[in-house]
Amino acid sequence: MKYRSAPEAPAFLSPIAKLCSLRWNAASGVVEVIDQTRLPHTLRWCELQDLDSYCHAISTMQVRGAPLIGITAAFGLAQALSMDPSTEHLQAASARLLATRPTAVNLRWALESVAAAVRELDPADRGEVALATAQQLRARDIASCSRIGDHGLALLQALECAGPLNIMTHCNAGWLATVEWGTALAPVYKAHAAGIPVHVWVSETRPRNQGMNLTAWELQRAGVPCTVVADNSCGQLMRRGAVDCVLVGSDRTAANGDVCNKIGTYLKALAARANDIPFYVALPESTIDWHCASGDDIPIEERDQAEVLTVTGLDHAGRPQALALAAGDTLAHNPAFDVTPAELVTALVTEHGSFEASAAGLGRLRAQIFSSSPT
Amino acid sequence: MKYRSAPEAPAFLSPIAKLCSLRWNAASGVVEVIDQTRLPHTLRWCELQDLDSYCHAISTMQVRGAPLIGITAAFGLAQALSMDPSTEHLQAASARLLATRPTAVNLRWALESVAAAVRELDPADRGEVALATAQQLRARDIASCSRIGDHGLALLQALECAGPLNIMTHCNAGWLATVEWGTALAPVYKAHAAGIPVHVWVSETRPRNQGMNLTAWELQRAGVPCTVVADNSCGQLMRRGAVDCVLVGSDRTAANGDVCNKIGTYLKALAARANDIPFYVALPESTIDWHCASGDDIPIEERDQAEVLTVTGLDHAGRPQALALAAGDTLAHNPAFDVTPAELVTALVTEHGSFEASAAGLGRLRAQIFSSSPT
Numbered sequence: 001m002k003y004r005s006a007p008e009a010p011a012f013l014s015p016i017a018k019l020c021s022l023r024w025n026a027a028s029g030v031v032e033v034i035d036q037t038r039l040p041h042t043l044r045w046c047e048l049q050d051l052d053s054y055c056h057a058i059s060t061m062q063v064r065g066a067p068l069i070g071i072t073a074a075f076g077l078a079q080a081l082s083m084d085p086s087t088e089h090l091q092a093a094s095a096r097l098l099a100t101r102p103t104a105v106n107l108r109w110a111l112e113s114v115a116a117a118v119r120e121l122d123p124a125d126r127g128e129v130a131l132a133t134a135q136q137l138r139a140r141d142i143a144s145c146s147r148i149g150d151h152g153l154a155l156l157q158a159l160e161c162a163g164p165l166n167i168m169t170h171c172n173a174g175w176l177a178t179v180e181w182g183t184a185l186a187p188v189y190k191a192h193a194a195g196i197p198v199h200v201w202v203s204e205t206r207p208r209n210q211g212m213n214l215t216a217w218e219l220q221r222a223g224v225p226c227t228v229v230a231d232n233s234c235g236q237l238m239r240r241g242a243v244d245c246v247l248v249g250s251d252r253t254a255a256n257g258d259v260c261n262k263i264g265t266y267l268k269a270l271a272a273r274a275n276d277i278p279f280y281v282a283l284p285e286s287t288i289d290w291h292c293a294s295g296d297d298i299p300i301e302e303r304d305q306a307e308v309l310t311v312t313g314l315d316h317a318g319r320p321q322a323l324a325l326a327a328g329d330t331l332a333h334n335p336a337f338d339v340t341p342a343e344l345v346t347a348l349v350t351e352h353g354s355f356e357a358s359a360a361g362l363g364r365l366r367a368q369i370f371s372s373s374p375t
Numbered sequence: 376m377k378y379r380s381a382p383e384a385p386a387f388l389s390p391i392a393k394l395c396s397l398r399w400n401a402a403s404g405v406v407e408v409i410d411q412t413r414l415p416h417t418l419r420w421c422e423l424q425d426l427d428s429y430c431h432a433i434s435t436m437q438v439r440g441a442p443l444i445g446i447t448a449a450f451g452l453a454q455a456l457s458m459d460p461s462t463e464h465l466q467a468a469s470a471r472l473l474a475t476r477p478t479a480v481n482l483r484w485a486l487e488s489v490a491a492a493v494r495e496l497d498p499a500d501r502g503e504v505a506l507a508t509a510q511q512l513r514a515r516d517i518a519s520c521s522r523i524g525d526h527g528l529a530l531l532q533a534l535e536c537a538g539p540l541n542i543m544t545h546c547n548a549g550w551l552a553t554v555e556w557g558t559a560l561a562p563v564y565k566a567h568a569a570g571i572p573v574h575v576w577v578s579e580t581r582p583r584n585q586g587m588n589l590t591a592w593e594l595q596r597a598g599v600p601c602t603v604v605a606d607n608s609c610g611q612l613m614r615r616g617a618v619d620c621v622l623v624g625s626d627r628t629a630a631n632g633d634v635c636n637k638i639g640t641y642l643k644a645l646a647a648r649a650n651d652i653p654f655y656v657a658l659p660e661s662t663i664d665w666h667c668a669s670g671d672d673i674p675i676e677e678r679d680q681a682e683v684l685t686v687t688g689l690d691h692a693g694r695p696q697a698l699a700l701a702a703g704d705t706l707a708h709n710p711a712f713d714v715t716p717a718e719l720v721t722a723l724v725t726e727h728g729s730f731e732a733s734a735a736g737l738g739r740l741r742a743q744i745f746s747s748s749p750t
Contacts, residue, residue, distance in 0.1 A: 232639025
């Protein structure tokens, strides 16, 4: 994996549609992604040149966000097949990529999409078709997120509020978590573009601070007013009437409407319910796990305790540093996701429209998907 | 204010009853407190020699925790009167100390206790009586916390659980927040001493990390097993059955039983209720604001956004460092407390016993206080 400074950094101040997290460099024939572990302090693109670098990028969260994990894995499998298109390698590379993160279901969905497209082909044709499939998935993700933005915008427009619309979000479900637009932030960007005054409460999202590091950075670049708060503040903000709706993403959605998302989402859903605030979850169809009957069946990734016990930032000289927060003998536990029961979710906002978070609501979504597409 | 290394550091590994956060040095005639902003990395006692150093210690949170703030302020007022016992100075010094933190009601209670004891006296006698009153308040705090521990222990013993008792706490309500024992941690220490297997889930308590910095440090010194988690993890832990009860302190309790405590407490109370987990609040009588009809009347301190946007810890060489977490143009909002409605509180655990968190429950507590003491 090679790093280089981004020549197009100024373009990040251009309209939102120009922003993307993953791009195909046709000249070099490799995928480039923003290394999100360096944000918000450094914007670096990194080239993913082989299967190792793809696995490393996903497992170390250089790329993260369920949709982007899926798209990245699809390109990773295509890259692996361009080197060795054998059936054995197809299986081995798929298995390695699948093992990088256990919770996001898009990973499996994307790998299966590529594998299904090439499995019956002559090995000599697999690399090219796999790459074309990954490109299609990328284009589809962009289109899906844009439609999520349109459907979410309709929900935001239906909310009555006196001043600016105060939207609370958690973690990062913006264009950094997808390819463009984002899921939960897509309606925010569409509202901002439509001239609706919005303000976003960004919960910092410990332990990895994706809210502070990624969401605040994204929103600031797009000119959307936002304020960072400690995750602990979110209940109090809702209690004192400072929040008009909560809008988050999903890493995996069960067939009964339970939502598995970044740890801390469940607490916000409880506070929203207690204070009669709509709690919307924005997600592409690809995050729905139709085989998963309820959120209790979703495996919750447990990550290294060092993510809780240490922190990174910039020192007074502007140099990146890591610090130990706790005393040396401290133990920590670090689940990366939690499950929000469907009954706390006001609506699931998808590229196909908004649906009730329930088995019945997802049944209607599924019927709509099958009626609109024969696949 | 002078700093010196603590010669008695090894004593912190001795039994809990030996541990204290504030002591009177009879030889030098000054109060010494642990500088809690240095924990867990450095244990330093600091001498409070004049009114400035008392105000600084409270406002910068070198001492914190509602009971300890009150005791410290009482000694601060005594110190001020030893320099100038005039009525004007009594009023001016009280006003300065009262302004250091707006939320904890113990501050006002302790200052009024000292002022009431000296107001009618000849100025020449005020310094000595004020100091004796502060000493009495300190002794009373220790006794109250020990009784809170006994009453809380009875509640813990009534909980049925298979393995170790899993107690979740928030912020620090241990002996560092009082003089000895603590409020929420007193029952934990009593249970541990009684041979009951306990394990404490310590939520780190952003933005100032009092859970990670103070509570984990306290518990480890006392040999109580504990695990730090991000504040975001607390709902998921409750949902998966890993928590038998939640036990927190209170900075101010309203006459209807609403509890104002460290920001994030309310979210834990919501999660406890949703998962049928007892939510106990341990507090001395001195944190009850009988003039405050409901939690909505309690002023919520808003602190500097730098507490959210920067963090301190130890670098790889073991040196204390501060880091910037967010991009330079990021705004943050930093309320220090939230209000948990009485209906989410299973019981208020006081030095007088356990009471329902309601106007009726507090009425019974008040009747008991007045029947047992003519003051």
